[in-house]
Amino acid sequence: MTASHFLDSEVRSYSRTFPVVFDRACGSFLYDISGRRYLDFFLGAGALNYGHNEPRMTQALLAYIERGGVMHGLDMATRARNAFLDRFHEVILAPRGLDYRVQFTGPTGANAVEAALKLARKVTRRSTVLAFTHAYHGLSLGALSVTANRYYHDGSSPRSATAFVPYDGYLGKDADTLAYLRRLLTDGSSGLDHPAAIIVETVQAEGGVNVASSQWLKGLSSLCREFGILLIVDDIQVGCGRTGPFFSFESAGIEPDIVVLSKSISGYGFPMALNLIRPAIDQWKPGEHSGTFRGNGAAFTTAAAALNFWADPAFSTRLGEASRLLHNELRHLQERFPDLGLSVRGSGMIFGLESSSPDTNRQAVRECFERGMIVELCGAERSVLKLLPALNASNEELRLGLGILGASFEAVRQKTAPLAVAAEAR
Numbered sequence: 170m171t172a173s174h175f176l177d178s179e180v181r182s183y184s185r186t187f188p189v190v191f192d193r194a195c196g197s198f199l200y201d202i203s204g205r206r207y208l209d210f211f212l213g214a215g216a217l218n219y220g221h222n223e224p225r226m227t228q229a230l231l232a233y234i235e236r237g238g239v240m241h242g243l244d245m246a247t248r249a250r251n252a253f254l255d256r257f258h259e260v261i262l263a264p265r266g267l268d269y270r271v272q273f274t275g276p277t278g279a280n281a282v283e284a285a286l287k288l289a290r291k292v293t294r295r296s297t298v299l300a301f302t303h304a305y306h307g308l309s310l311g312a313l314s315v316t317a318n319r320y321y322h323d324g325s326s327p328r329s330a331t332a333f334v335p336y337d338g339y340l341g342k343d344a345d346t347l348a349y350l351r352r353l354l355t356d357g358s359s360g361l362d363h364p365a366a367i368i369v370e371t372v373q374a375e376g377g378v379n380v381a382s383s384q385w386l387k388g389l390s391s392l393c394r395e396f397g398i399l400l401i402v403d404d405i406q407v408g409c410g411r412t413g414p415f416f417s418f419e420s421a422g423i424e425p426d427i428v429v430l431s432k433s434i435s436g437y438g439f440p441m442a443l444n445l446i447r448p449a450i451d452q453w454k455p456g457e458h459s460g461t462f463r464g465n466g467a468a469f470t471t472a473a474a475a476l477n478f479w480a481d482p483a484f485s486t487r488l489g490e491a492s493r494l495l496h497n498e499l500r501h502l503q504e505r506f507p508d509l510g511l512s513v514r515g516s517g518m519i520f521g522l523e524s525s526s527p528d529t530n531r532q533a534v535r536e537c538f539e540r541g542m543i544v545e546l547c548g549a550e551r552s553v554l555k556l557l558p559a560l561n562a563s564n565e566e567l568r569l570g571l572g573i574l575g576a577s578f579e580a581v582r583q584k585t586a587p588l589a590v591a592a593e594a595r
């Protein structure tokens with residue numbers, strides 16, 4: 170027995186779902202130490218939107234290392250940092266007419282959320298922050314306080330000055346959750362203090378792939394303006410093209426006060442996080458939100474190279490095609506298994522499959538893994554199967570994944586509902 174068998178803490182989780190030792194990776198595929206291949210439709214929980222070890226990023230990284238580029242730079246100016254900022258302005262912000270300052274935070278999504286909450290409270294001098302039912306914003310104490318799922322709260326961690334309100338669709342598709350929020354904000358006796366900020370995911374990825382409508386997001390944005398509340402969009406998982414456009418809120422035509430990005434911003438899996446801040450609220454004192462790892466040269470280098478995808482309009486066109494293919498194939502899957510009660514939701518290259526019995530998806534994830542595919546569950550009861558293929562996956566890879574998914578549902582059906590199968594055969 171080696172140390173790896175007993176040293177790893179109980180807190181590990183994905184190694185339990187995928188109990189093999191991974192070794193290499195390329196594009197949409199992971200390989201374990203025996204050389205077995207796995208199609209990866211989980212991609213580091215959305216940290217690898219362009220797949221594993223994307224060749225152009227690898228080249229940029231190797232060149233940077235070979236010339237002795239600065240690897241750790243705190244927040245000092247480095248060539249790599251400046252190159253990323255220039256490219257981000259040129260390819261992402263300027264063409265969209267967006268005016269934001271960029272704050273590099275500590276390299277995790279949670280740290281960027283912490284910074285966003287701190288800044289909103291500092292600027293507005295209000296303490297309450299509103300978050301939504303089924304929200305996930307990370308697990309450090311501040312971020313955890315706006316994360317909804319009870320699984321992550323054992324009662325010992327304080328939820329500092331936060332309140333949860335219903336997300337779009339939470340009360341059924343006809344209920345107007347914004348009207349409820351407006352009532353809370355206008356009624357001086359509602360018990361709710363005027364909040365510093367509202368933090369929202371346009372698609373709740375961990376929460377079960379719940380998609381907010383553009384109309385709802387627009388309404389939320391105007392409500393924030395009306396009451397002087399800062400709007401924070403957490404685009405950590407569904408930004409960087411996951412829903413189609415670079416920012417997930419683009420299609421709603423809103424401009425949040427703070428945008429939180431992490432996961433796929435470095436493009437290559439390097440830890441990196443940043444907040445985009447409306448200039449008027451960039452009221453930090455120098456070093457007020459600091460951290461040792463806010464200037465990783467490798468991450469800046471691959472992040473700048475990743476933006477090359479967005480400089481090419483063909484990338485977005487192809488992404489749209491891939492999204493339509495995925496959506497159509499998923500609808501076929503839904504029709505193929507009427508007895509499993511599957512429903513499909515999502516946008517761009519993030520889709521969730523819910524089934525009438527939560528166990529179906531839990532078993533399907535295991536069946537997929539046995540057939541060489543990595544997918545994960547999400548949602549309050551971990552009953553929604555989430556698909557996050559690479560944005561640049563080929564049609565063959567997408568069809569391969571859907572084929573494995575179909576075979577897996579078939580296996581689940583045969584194991585759990587032999588009577589239904591027999592009835593269908595008659």
Ligand SMILES: Cc1ncc(COP(=O)(O)O)c(C=O)c1O
Pocket residue numbers: 214276277278279280282305306307308370374375403404405406407431432
């Ligand atoms: C929307 C969202 N916010 C915040 C986080 C936390 O990011 P990290 O795990 O890097 O702290 C995640 C991670 O899954 C996320 O999906």
